[in-house]
Amino acid sequence: MDRVKKxxxxxxxxxxxxxxxxxxxxxxIDFLKKRTNLTFFLKYIIDTNFARAKELNLDSSLFKSNxxxxxxxxEVAVVVExxxxxxxxxxxxxxxxxxxxxxxxxxxxxxxMHGVELFAAARKNKVSISFEAxxxxxxxIIRAIYDGLIANKQDALYGIVNGTCNYILTEMTLNGxxxxxxxxxxxxxxxxxxxxxxxxxxxxxxxxxxxLSSITFGMQIDVDSIPVSGIDKLDLLDINSGKELxxxxxxxxxxxxxxxxxxxxxxxxxxxxxxPLAWVTGSFNAISLYSHAxxxxxxxxxxxxxxxxxxxxxxxxxxxxxxxxxKTFSTLPIWPDxxxxxxxxxxxxxxxxxxxxxxxxxxxxxxxxxxxxxxxxDISISSVLQKELVEETAGExxxxxxxxxxxxxxxxxEENMRKAIAKIDAFDFVKSKIVYIHIMDEHEEIF
Amino acid sequence: MDRVKKxxxxxxxxxxxxxxxxxxxxxxIDFLKKRTNLTFFLKYIIDTNFARAKELNLDSSLFKSNxxxxxxxxEVAVVVExxxxxxxxxxxxxxxxxxxxxxxxxxxxxxxMHGVELFAAARKNKVSISFEAxxxxxxxIIRAIYDGLIANKQDALYGIVNGTCNYILTEMTLNGxxxxxxxxxxxxxxxxxxxxxxxxxxxxxxxxxxxLSSITFGMQIDVDSIPVSGIDKLDLLDINSGKELxxxxxxxxxxxxxxxxxxxxxxxxxxxxxxPLAWVTGSFNAISLYSHAxxxxxxxxxxxxxxxxxxxxxxxxxxxxxxxxxKTFSTLPIWPDxxxxxxxxxxxxxxxxxxxxxxxxxxxxxxxxxxxxxxxxDISISSVLQKELVEETAGExxxxxxxxxxxxxxxxxEENMRKAIAKIDAFDFVKSKIVYIHIMDEHEEIF
Numbered sequence: 097m098d099r100v101k102k103x104x105x106x107x108x109x110x111x112x113x114x115x116x117x118x119x120x121x122x123x124x125i126d127f128l129k130k131r132t133n134l135t136f137f138l139k140y141i142i143d144t145n146f147a148r149a150k151e152l153n154l155d156s157s158l159f160k161s162n163x164x165x166x167x168x169x170x171e172v173a174v175v176v177e178x179x180x181x182x183x184x185x186x187x188x189x190x191x192x193x194x195x196x197x198x199x200x201x202x203x204x205x206x207x208x209m210h211g212v213e214l215f216a217a218a219r220k221n222k223v224s225i226s227f228e229a230x231x232x233x234x235x236x237i238i239r240a241i242y243d244g245l246i247a248n249k250q251d252a253l254y255g256i257v258n259g260t261c262n263y264i265l266t267e268m269t270l271n272g273x274x275x276x277x278x279x280x281x282x283x284x285x286x287x288x289x290x291x292x293x294x295x296x297x298x299x300x301x302x303x304x305x306x307x308l309s310s311i312t313f314g315m316q317i318d319v320d321s322i323p324v325s326g327i328d329k330l331d332l333l334d335i336n337s338g339k340e341l342x343x344x345x346x347x348x349x350x351x352x353x354x355x356x357x358x359x360x361x362x363x364x365x366x367x368x369x370x371x372p373l374a375w376v377t378g379s380f381n382a383i384s385l386y387s388h389a390x391x392x393x394x395x396x397x398x399x400x401x402x403x404x405x406x407x408x409x410x411x412x413x414x415x416x417x418x419x420x421x422x423k424t425f426s427t428l429p430i431w432p433d434x435x436x437x438x439x440x441x442x443x444x445x446x447x448x449x450x451x452x453x454x455x456x457x458x459x460x461x462x463x464x465x466x467x468x469x470x471x472x473x474d475i476s477i478s479s480v481l482q483k484e485l486v487e488e489t490a491g492e493x494x495x496x497x498x499x500x501x502x503x504x505x506x507x508x509x510e511e512n513m514r515k516a517i518a519k520i521d522a523f524d525f526v527k528s529k530i531v532y533i534h535i536m537d538e539h540e541e542i543f
Numbered sequence: 544m545d546r547v548k549k550x551x552x553x554x555x556x557x558x559x560x561x562x563x564x565x566x567x568x569x570x571x572i573d574f575l576k577k578r579t580n581l582t583f584f585l586k587y588i589i590d591t592n593f594a595r596a597k598e599l600n601l602d603s604s605l606f607k608s609n610x611x612x613x614x615x616x617x618e619v620a621v622v623v624e625x626x627x628x629x630x631x632x633x634x635x636x637x638x639x640x641x642x643x644x645x646x647x648x649x650x651x652x653x654x655x656m657h658g659v660e661l662f663a664a665a666r667k668n669k670v671s672i673s674f675e676a677x678x679x680x681x682x683x684i685i686r687a688i689y690d691g692l693i694a695n696k697q698d699a700l701y702g703i704v705n706g707t708c709n710y711i712l713t714e715m716t717l718n719g720x721x722x723x724x725x726x727x728x729x730x731x732x733x734x735x736x737x738x739x740x741x742x743x744x745x746x747x748x749x750x751x752x753x754x755l756s757s758i759t760f761g762m763q764i765d766v767d768s769i770p771v772s773g774i775d776k777l778d779l780l781d782i783n784s785g786k787e788l789x790x791x792x793x794x795x796x797x798x799x800x801x802x803x804x805x806x807x808x809x810x811x812x813x814x815x816x817x818x819p820l821a822w823v824t825g826s827f828n829a830i831s832l833y834s835h836a837x838x839x840x841x842x843x844x845x846x847x848x849x850x851x852x853x854x855x856x857x858x859x860x861x862x863x864x865x866x867x868x869x870k871t872f873s874t875l876p877i878w879p880d881x882x883x884x885x886x887x888x889x890x891x892x893x894x895x896x897x898x899x900x901x902x903x904x905x906x907x908x909x910x911x912x913x914x915x916x917x918x919x920x921d922i923s924i925s926s927v928l929q930k931e932l933v934e935e936t937a938g939e940x941x942x943x944x945x946x947x948x949x950x951x952x953x954x955x956x957e958e959n960m961r962k963a964i965a966k967i968d969a970f971d972f973v974k975s976k977i978v979y980i981h982i983m984d985e986h987e988e989i990f
Contacts, residue, residue: 120694120836127696131761133876228691234837236691243690243867244675244683247567247857249574314578372843375822389567389854390681393844396819397837407836410694418874420690420867427865429580 102173104139105413106166106197108188109179113202113229114141115148116402117176117409122154128410134417136173140166163188167195174198174416176409182206186214193217193225198421200412202229202405207432208303208319211310215433224425226412231304232257232381234404235397236411241311241385242428248387250312252352254536257304259379259400260288260295261327261347265364266377268335269344275330287379287400298326298362301349305362308383309351313358314430315438317351323443324362334453334531337481337502338366343451344374348536352386357441365536366451444511449478449535452503452517457525463501469519470505473512478504498527504535549620551586552860553613553644555635556626560649560676561588562595563849564623564856569601575857581864583620587613610635614642621645621863623856629653633661640664640672645868647859649676649852654879655750655766658757662880671872673859678751679704679828681851682844683858687832688758689875695834697759699799701983704751706826706847707735707742708774708794712811713824715782716791722777734826734847745773745809748796752809755830756798760805761877762885764798770890771809781900781978784928784949785813790898791821795983799833804888812983813898891958896925896982899950899964904972910948916966917952920959925951945974951982 105121107114121128121138129135141149141158149159160166166175175192177199179185185206190213192199199218201207207214207230218225228238232255241250256262260282267278279296282288294300306319327347335345343366351360367374372394376382381399386392398404415421425431456462463480470477481502505513517530552568554561568575568585576582588596588605596606607613613622622639624646626632632653637660639646646665648654654661654677665672675685679702688697703709707729714725726743729735741747753766774794782792790813798807814821819841823829828846833839845851862868872878903909910927917924928949952960964977 116836124694124696128694131693131875131877133874235840236687239686239691240683243862244686244858245854246578246861247571247575247854249571372819372822375819387854389563389850389857391845391851393682393842395840395842397840403836404838407692407694407834410836411691414693415690419870423866423870427580428578430578 100170102171103136104169104171104173105136106140106142106172106175107138108142108163108175108177110141110143110146110149111178111180112148112402113405113409114143114178115152116406117178118149118154118158119152120406120410128414132414132418134414136413136417139169139172142166163191167191167197172197174200174413176413177201177203178409179203180205182209186210189214190217193221193223196221196223198223198416199225200409200416201225201227202409204230204300204303204307208306211307211432212316215431218425219433224416224421226415226421227307228412229405229408231308232383232395233259233397233399233401234407235381235383235395235399236408237308237383237395238311240395241308242424242430245385245387245390245393248389250385250387252386253309253312253350253383254373255305255308255349255383256346256373256376256381257349257383257399258295258301258347259381259398260292261301262376262381263287263379264296265327265345265347268330268332269339270377272332272336274332275328296326296328298324298347301347301362305349305351305360308349309358309360310432310435311430312385313351313353313438314435315358316432316435317360317438321440322360322362325364327364330364331531333500334451334533337453337483338451338533341479341481341504342369343367343535344369345533346373346376348373350536354441354446356439358438359441359446363534365534367536444509444514446510447507448510449507449537450505450513451533451535452505453531454501454503454520455498455527456501457527458499459525462525465523466501466520469516473516475508475512475516476506478506547617549618550583551616551618551620552583553587553589553619553622554585555589555610555622555624557588557590557593557596558625558627559595559849560852560856561590561625562599563853564625565596565601565605566599567853567857575861579861579865581861583860583864586616586619589613610638614638614644619644621647621860623860624648624650625856627652629656633657636661637664640668640670643668643670645670645863646672647856647863648672648674649856651677651747651750651754655753658754658879659763662878665872666880671863671868673862673868674754675859676852676855678755679830679842680706680844680846680848681854682828682830682842682846683855684755684830684842685758687842688755689871689877692832692834692837692840695836697832697834699833700756700759700797700830701820702752702755702796702830703793703820703823703828704796704830704846705742705748705794706828706845707739708748709823709828710734710826711743712774712792712794715777715779716786717824719779719783721779722775743773743775745771745794748794748809752796752798752807756805756807757879757882758877759832760798760800760885761882762805763879763882764807764885768887769807769809772811774811777811778978780947781898781980784900784930785898785980788926788928788951789816790814790982791816792980793820793823795820797983801888801893803886805885806888806893810981812981814983891956891961893957894954895957896954896984897952897960898980898982899952900978901948901950901967902945902974903948904974905946906972909972912970912972913948913967916963920963922955922959922963923953925953
């Protein structure tokens, strides 16, 4: 009896990315086979709703609604999980692995939350998990880390990994649009969900950061241990003030080693306008890595959307058929089930610079009182900008006797900064809470 | 008898990159083995001069001066060719391959000129050639093309692939330094050779472009068929005038498909200051790819220097021991010995926009005569800038009755542009030759 040729691909979930992947694997199949000298084909699309598949004129004989049935087909070598979420997807992923099929997935939440378990299940079944599409859409960043940069000790990773947030922040920064208006625009362009919470809260970036940093540093990263702040509370006044001082605001997913401990966070951050990450506009993504041999390198491209993400998914499928996925998965000890929990830098121990906006009463002695709190906490000031009038576009109403005082600090211990902020917030000449935003001085900075 | 364990590495050529590679493979060997779960070690450094190796405190037992002797050692799995040049290096490469050792090389000239022959020799001997370090230094751009972006039909490639040129142009653009002064600076910083011809003439970029485009498009590219112009004739006056109009000058290595034919060239080019490539400053390199599924992506990093280049060399060595180098080399049909010569777009057939500077007598009727030549050749003007005074920093002496007239055209057939330039050059009111510089409108442009 001939051995069954395992050349078939099944796609689970036919939404935006699933549809685009199916399109690539059908319309361009001759090109793909010629380009790779490999034989493979799309055999199944598993979903309960084939509306999108039908829009794409895909052959209806591909459609199946039962995953179990597909997994029984010995011809299927790889299943692409594109359903999203973490409940159904996790069960499905385990079934796929236990059926000894290679798993390709774009599901960042799934990997960030259940990576260790899934990787161990894959190993037990002698199959691989590939997930290039989970971070940075079509940007080949996962490969850059485990392959092109494998000879490097990694120092730091700074990423713009959420296209929705970057689109909104770009609109606010370049066109002076308010957060609300920019979000509405993003929704109209299909760049933001009707409920944008997962994106604008920073959680999506945290999932991606957990995955990227786990393989960058070879450590298990608990996504719940990542401090996350989003972009939904940002005020145009601060974005514009930062810009005046030479800084551009970005939602930065950051992880860096400080004396062997990992400092990690997702937060809106000001970066100098000269830094390459400052130029990443609209819905583009980019990831900067700082490596001991290579130095700074950056990977830029479309971080979302059907076709760019499908580019990454299909590259993973090809790696499975080429045999490189199995080699890297089975040999390299950088995957979450093979590594130890990251030693985290304790809360407050980090050092960094800050942008602060204090809405203070316009009267004598105010600056001197603020300055003395700073001195007590060993915080020195790099620059001060006192605004005469609040811009019309500002979301907050600060009128009359209150003026915004903007302060950029030198490097300060996070704990000290918090103490100082609490003390200043308590002054009766300060109206509303102090706004503070991280300044990302990049690699030189120990945060 | 036990099978010999092929775990040894030999480095041929211990200059800047060879030394840095040896350093990575000795000082960081424990890290590398832990990171990869592989066993390998540096056994030989082959050179006639070990000055650099000694500076690095490398064990003198590694030093050998005879390649043949090293090739007889059955333990050697891979030889890294880092001698440069194309005569000795070619012989050495063939010896290495015929001894059935995998070849890793950073030698762009060697691959650009003898790639087909070497790849065929490797295939005959069932070994692989890896060359990540040949283009873009440590940037994992070769891998991006053959792995991360493998599912894409590639439309175009635009690269800043020579750090020396980019350093000089950045100094000229941002600091208003003359070409001569910027070159001298680069030499003092070790960023340019004493004889900088290979770099500033654009030839080094052409070698890299030949390699990059051959695997991007899956075609054989004859390096001699690439039109090349360098940066050594550029005048600060043009750089500044372009800047005023919103353009930044870069030495761009470009290849793109136009109706199935390849348009290819290395030339100083103006790109809009908003484009990511415009932000690549100093000795950094970057490569933009335009792909049918992924769209625009860009890869940025240090394109030269010992340590960044060693990062790429060692990633290739690891791919050999991991087994992925052999898989990709033996399966993918994109290597130069497996592809056909590129169909080139005939000379003059390309279309593009141009920056022109005409040094014309400041008298009545001049612009009208120029404009009528343009009209005859179907060239329309996008903008005109007539300078009152030549800036002091300009290299050329244009004084008295001559003023520089700067013209930006709309898209025009190259052949027509040449005809118009020849006709205008012949006018007696025009002093010295017209200066013309390509404008890179990127992907929308058919050049």
